[in-house]
Amino acid sequence: MEPPLIITRRLTKNYHLEGYPVHALRGVSVEIGAGEFVAVMGPSGSGKSTFMNLLGCLDRPSGGEYLLAGERASDLSGDALAAIRNRRVGFVFQNFNLLPRTSALENVELPLLYCGVPAAERHQRARAKLEEVGLGDRMHHQPSQLSGGQQQRVAIARALVNDPVLILADEPTGALDTHTSCEVMALLQQLNRGGMTVVLVTHEQEIASFAHRVISFRDGRVVEDHRIDQPNDAAAMAAQRQQELEA
């Protein structure tokens, strides 16, 4: 059997906030296999965001071990971590984090800029991903000319453009209305069905119900880890809501 994509062993993270030590993670051991759709839940301060940041190599653990696709990411140099973020992980943020005054196409190209892909190939790959998320006709729009849902889809295209092994979504629907949230979740589900591993942080039960597995955090520890055999179908819910709106 293929080894899990993500393995963490007794992962800890401590930092100082205004002089007081904070134990954000107190030993988290989790395995996530390739192709899983995992929702990470927990109240604020539970350590779920810290866990996400460690998975995304945005931050280094204080202790323990983290292996991503067989590679020990817990003790890599800054440049090596940047390379992992560039090629292996795609981020989707709550507030989209698109560059302002920059077209959708150029926003999607951004990760390719940092791994030396020639301009022509950059355009072509970015265009393909934008078409994949259904924004083929909005390529030259700037973020301010796009709706929240469209902006988040640009962000997803950006996360996908370098063909990562893992999508990390931190509250991706936090800034969206219910209907748009469903559409974005439908897109993530669709990617997951195509084989992409998705890890999602949320505090909304409804959003978590689209995942196959829910890991709950409290006080820096995993308190619950269960599978959902029949996740909700976001596409179907979105279509249903659309009908309700039209009616």
Added chain:
Amino acid sequence: MNLLASIRIALRALRVNKLRSSLTMLGIIIGVGAVITMIAVGAGAQARVEEQIRSLGSNLIIILSGSVSSSGARLGFGSQRTITEDDAYAINREVPAVQAAAPALRGAGQVSGGNNNWSTAFWGVSPEYLEAREWNIAAGKPFGQADVQGSAKVAVIGETVSKNLFGDADPIGQVIRVNKVPLTVIGVLERKGQSFGGRDQDDVILMPISTARNRIMGAAQSKRRTVNNISVKVREDASMAEAEEDIRALLRQRHRLQAGQNDDFFLRNLSEVLGAREESSRIMTLLLAAVASVSLLVGGIGIMNIMLVSVTERTREIGLRMAVGARARDILTQFLVEAITLALIGGLLGVALGVAGSYAIGQFAGWRIALRPESIALAVGFAGVIGIFFGFYPARKASRLLPIEALRYE
């Protein structure tokens, strides 16, 4: 990430804040413009001094009568003539380092010729005078040894005299009267322009020294055949100091001066005097450039200031770039290129301002300016260095941000 992409990102970022970018550049524009203008003005002054040195003749020593004591009162230089025509001929003969030594006897008076008259100075000189002073004949011919022996009634006139007496007509062959003595003009001197004292060097008449002494000044001057000065040109390959020593020794011997007695003549090395002037104008240029560089430095601090603000404002952007794979050095490059771009665009606009400013000063103040390509290259290069120097700290600050903290920055 390649450099071209960095430059494009930098240009985009600068375009977003047009007003801010242009104000930041203004510091560099003014700085570079000031450096170029000041160097042009300084170099112009320097070129003028150099020209004056050339007009004087190089390796020139002037011998003047020294101070003498009369009944205990020391009189000034030249108050009593102590040097003679024969001193000059002796120097010519006996000092090997000397190429030419020419005595000169000065007189002044009213000159008439054509239908005009003019008050000017005339000099009785030996034929070596032109060689000693590196002065050429523009038209006609100079007088020779035979003219001196025969006190020939000939003269060579300067351009100013020629203009004043004959206008645009050819003066050669014309007769001028100097203090009523008729002399035939046989040559016109090459134009020399103003001396560094502001005297018009072309307002002059040269004639054989015997003619001046015997025919114009009369017997009173002829007693000991004294002269006003002797111009000595030292050979190019000889040392000025050695030549001076030899001339001094020879003159002391000829004037029968005892060991303890002061010289009764005075040697003036004019190229040294002008050399000092040239040196001072060079220092002036440096000073002007240094003052102008201060404004360039202030412009650089302006760049640093704006870059620091920019890094703070764009912390989230930096965080995002790091999240999608930018390495610390990519961020460093991006901000450094931005600072250098600001500095270089400012530098190029500054060159335009400096060149325009230099010409404006040349036009309106009537000063001589000398625009040198190397000063332009220097100023632009300096602007680039300032961009790197003052851009480095903000860029490094940006590159050292932690991705997670940069992303969360509010």
